[in-house]
Amino acid sequence: MKRPVNINLLKIKLPLTALLSITHRLSGMFIFFIVMPVSVISLSFLLESSASYELFKENYNSSISLKIIFLSLIIIFKYHIFTGVRHMLMDFHLISESLASSYRSSQITLILFLADSLLTAVVIL
Amino acid sequence: MSSLEVNLYRYNPETDKFPYMKTYNIEKPSRDIMVLDLLHLLKEGDESISYRRSCREGVCGSDGMNINGKNGLACITPISSVIKKNKIDLRPLPGLPVIRDLVVDMSEFYAQYEKIKPFLQNDTTAPEQERLQSPADRDKLDGLYECILCACCSTSCPSFWWNPDKFVGPAALLQAYRFLADTRDLKAEERLEDLSDPFSVYRCHGIMNCVSVCPKSLNPNKAIGEIKSMLLKNKENIIARDGA
Numbered sequence: 001m002k003r004p005v006n007i008n009l010l011k012i013k014l015p016l017t018a019l020l021s022i023t024h025r026l027s028g029m030f031i032f033f034i035v036m037p038v039s040v041i042s043l044s045f046l047l048e049s050s051a052s053y054e055l056f057k058e059n060y061n062s063s064i065s066l067k068i069i070f071l072s073l074i075i076i077f078k079y080h081i082f083t084g085v086r087h088m089l090m091d092f093h094l095i096s097e098s099l100a101s102s103y104r105s106s107q108i109t110l111i112l113f114l115a116d117s118l119l120t121a122v123v124i125l
Numbered sequence: 126m127s128s129l130e131v132n133l134y135r136y137n138p139e140t141d142k143f144p145y146m147k148t149y150n151i152e153k154p155s156r157d158i159m160v161l162d163l164l165h166l167l168k169e170g171d172e173s174i175s176y177r178r179s180c181r182e183g184v185c186g187s188d189g190m191n192i193n194g195k196n197g198l199a200c201i202t203p204i205s206s207v208i209k210k211n212k213i214d215l216r217p218l219p220g221l222p223v224i225r226d227l228v229v230d231m232s233e234f235y236a237q238y239e240k241i242k243p244f245l246q247n248d249t250t251a252p253e254q255e256r257l258q259s260p261a262d263r264d265k266l267d268g269l270y271e272c273i274l275c276a277c278c279s280t281s282c283p284s285f286w287w288n289p290d291k292f293v294g295p296a297a298l299l300q301a302y303r304f305l306a307d308t309r310d311l312k313a314e315e316r317l318e319d320l321s322d323p324f325s326v327y328r329c330h331g332i333m334n335c336v337s338v339c340p341k342s343l344n345p346n347k348a349i350g351e352i353k354s355m356l357l358k359n360k361e362n363i364i365a366r367d368g369a
């Protein structure tokens with residue numbers, strides 16, 4: 001007999017640690033499917049010839065939307081690194097695996113990430 | 126007299142094609158009661174409501190359910206701690222097939238428990254009376270043996286939802302570590318070998334849902350971390366002994 005299963009993600013509370021975990025995975029997939037291809041294509045364009053390099057530079061410097069696009073790619077990559085480092089610290093038992101410290105390290109990770117994002121935005125824009 | 130709105134997950138396989146939420150408005154009890162008492166009150170008005178319970182004091186583990194989005198034991202969860210805007214949502218444990226209302230089929234959960242061989246394995250001749258342990262060694266089992274197998278943790282774990290057949294899940298992994306940590310058990314290497322595939326342990330990504338719901342305040346995630354370290358050490362030992 002086919003029985004129903006109660007998995008209504010909107011109705012199940014997830015702690016901050018769970019949100020960090022799922023967004024870490026999403027950012028990882030985003031890096032794989034978007035950030036890496038875009039980086040490789042951009043790089044190959046930059047390296048093709050000195051003319052293409054100048055063209056890219058010109059476009060990039062004059063286009064705020066292009067800057068914002070690259071900024072978001074960089075920020076998402078950094079998000080993956082920040083949460084990834086936290087994950088590895090826990091793997092090495094360097095952050096104790098209690099709920100409280102796991103929660104606190106999530107908060108610290110997010111604060112560091114936001115501060116870094118702000119800095120990155122200031123530098124890039 | 127204020128009233129309380131209880132939204133209950135209802136499903137009767139004989140009459141319902143799909144589960145649905147049914148709203149019950151009841152008079153708010155004058156004193157703080159447990160969620161399980163609330164269910165008893167509802168059942169007085171509607172006898173068709175089904176749920177499991179036995180000890181009604183947090184030791185048997187039969188009334189795990191999803192209370193306002195968080196798994197817990199109905200019998201030791203005061204309604205005051207979960208009421209939100211005068212409402213309580215009660216659903217069955219997530220991820221397991223629903224038999225009826227709040228009653229879920231725990232087979233997959235028990236199958237994982239069986240898989241980790243939850244008993245002491247020691248081939249040496251047993252001493253006259255009992256296998257002794259130093260108090261310090263016995264202390265290693267604290268925080269592990271207290272589990273009542275209520276399944277609150279495993280059914281809050283996304284990794285278990287997606288792979289209930291392949292990922293052992295926090296409850297059974299806590300018990301796996303309980304025997305790995307027991308100095309009287311001599312089958313650590315075999316136990317670790319059984320857990321070394323990519324799914325059994327490694328599907329745990331430290332999401333921590335398990336720790337945040339355990340009604341006994343146990344920490345399966347910590348145990349899983351210890352198992353991961355033991356798996357690594359075991360591989361090193363095997364390589365050192367047999368070569369790569």
Ligand code: HEM
Pocket residue numbers: 024025026027028029031032036080081082083084085087088329330
């Ligand atoms: C090109 C670069 C990268 C790509 C495409 C990438 C992609 C991914 C993907 C798809 C996952 C799987 C997520 C999951 O199963 O939960 C993952 C996991 C992970 N990544 Fe990355 N990643 C990259 C760089 C990094 C860097 C630089 C770090 C350093 C901190 C890192 C740390 C981690 C960790 C620790 C995990 C394991 C998470 C878990 O077990 O839940 N990654 N990555």
Ligand code: SF4
Pocket residue numbers: 271272273274275276277278279295296299338339340341342343345
């Ligand atoms: S570890 Fe806690 S939540 Fe999980 S089955 Fe045991 S008592 Fe229940």
Ligand code: SF4
Pocket residue numbers: 281282283284285294295328329330331332333334335336345346349
């Ligand atoms: S810490 Fe591991 S076992 Fe616990 S909920 Fe998360 S993935 Fe599941």
Ligand code: FES
Pocket residue numbers: 177178179180181182183184185186187188189198199200201
């Ligand atoms: S009825 Fe036994 S644990 Fe709740």
